[in-house]
Amino acid sequence: MLRRVVYTSRSIGGAGLSTVSLAHILGAGERNNRRDQITSGLVVHGDRILQALEGPANEVGRTLARVQADPRHTDVEILVDTTTTRRVTGEAIALCDDPEAxxxxxxxxxxxxxxxxxxxxxxxxxxxx
Ligand SMILES: Cc1cc2nc3c(=O)[nH]c(=O)nc-3n(C[C@H](O)[C@H](O)[C@H](O)COP(=O)(O)O)c2cc1C
Incomplete structure (x- = not known):
C-alpha cells in the first residue's frame, strides 16, 4: 500500500518562490525522493503551491514533516491523505510547466x-x- 498526500501552501516573500528556492527544492526533491521511492508533482502559480506526494507511508510521512517545517512556505493545508495501490505521479519531482493549463x-x-x-x-x- 502507498500513501498519497496532496497539500496546498503559500510561499513566503511576496512574488512567489524565487528561482533559487525552486531550484533548491527541485534538487533536494530529485535526490531524496529517488532514494525514498517517492514520486511527486508540484504546481506553482503566483505565491500558491500545490504538491502531490506518493510513496511508502513512512517515507511520505518523513518527507511531509520536512516539507511542512520548511520556512520557504506557510499555511500548509492537507487536502488529500489516503492510501492507494496506484500512483498518479511518475517522477521523483515533476514541476508542472503550465500551471494555467x-x-x-x-x-x-x-x-x-x-x-x-x-x-x-x-x-x-x-x-x-
Ligand atoms: C513546496 C516545497 C516542496 C518540497 N518538496 C520536497 C520533496 O518532494 N522532497 C524533498 O525531499 N524535499 C522537498 N522540499 C524540501 C524540504 O523542505 C527540505 O528542504 C529538504 O527535504 C531537505 O533535504 P536535504 O536535507 O537533503 O537538503 C520541498 C520544499 C518546499 C518548500
Missing part, C-alpha cells in the same frame, strides 16, 4: 481556491486515464 483543467482561476473535492476529482480522473 492545470487550473483550466480543474476549472479554477487560482490555486488558493483548491478544495479537497477538486483535488480528489483530479486524482480520480488521472487514475481513470
Amino acid at each position: 492545470f487550473l483550466r483543467a480543474v476549472s479554477l482561476p487560482c490555486l488558493s481556491l483548491m478544495t479537497a473535492e477538486v483535488a480528489e476529482a483530479f486524482v480520480e480522473r488521472r487514475l481513470a486515464a
Whole structure:
C-alpha cells in the first residue's frame, strides 16, 4: 500500500518562490525522493503551491514533516491523505510547466481556491486515464 498526500501552501516573500528556492527544492526533491521511492508533482502559480506526494507511508510521512517545517512556505493545508495501490505521479519531482493549463483543467482561476473535492476529482480522473 502507498500513501498519497496532496497539500496546498503559500510561499513566503511576496512574488512567489524565487528561482533559487525552486531550484533548491527541485534538487533536494530529485535526490531524496529517488532514494525514498517517492514520486511527486508540484504546481506553482503566483505565491500558491500545490504538491502531490506518493510513496511508502513512512517515507511520505518523513518527507511531509520536512516539507511542512520548511520556512520557504506557510499555511500548509492537507487536502488529500489516503492510501492507494496506484500512483498518479511518475517522477521523483515533476514541476508542472503550465500551471494555467492545470487550473483550466480543474476549472479554477487560482490555486488558493483548491478544495479537497477538486483535488480528489483530479486524482480520480488521472487514475481513470
Ligand atoms: C513546496 C516545497 C516542496 C518540497 N518538496 C520536497 C520533496 O518532494 N522532497 C524533498 O525531499 N524535499 C522537498 N522540499 C524540501 C524540504 O523542505 C527540505 O528542504 C529538504 O527535504 C531537505 O533535504 P536535504 O536535507 O537533503 O537538503 C520541498 C520544499 C518546499 C518548500
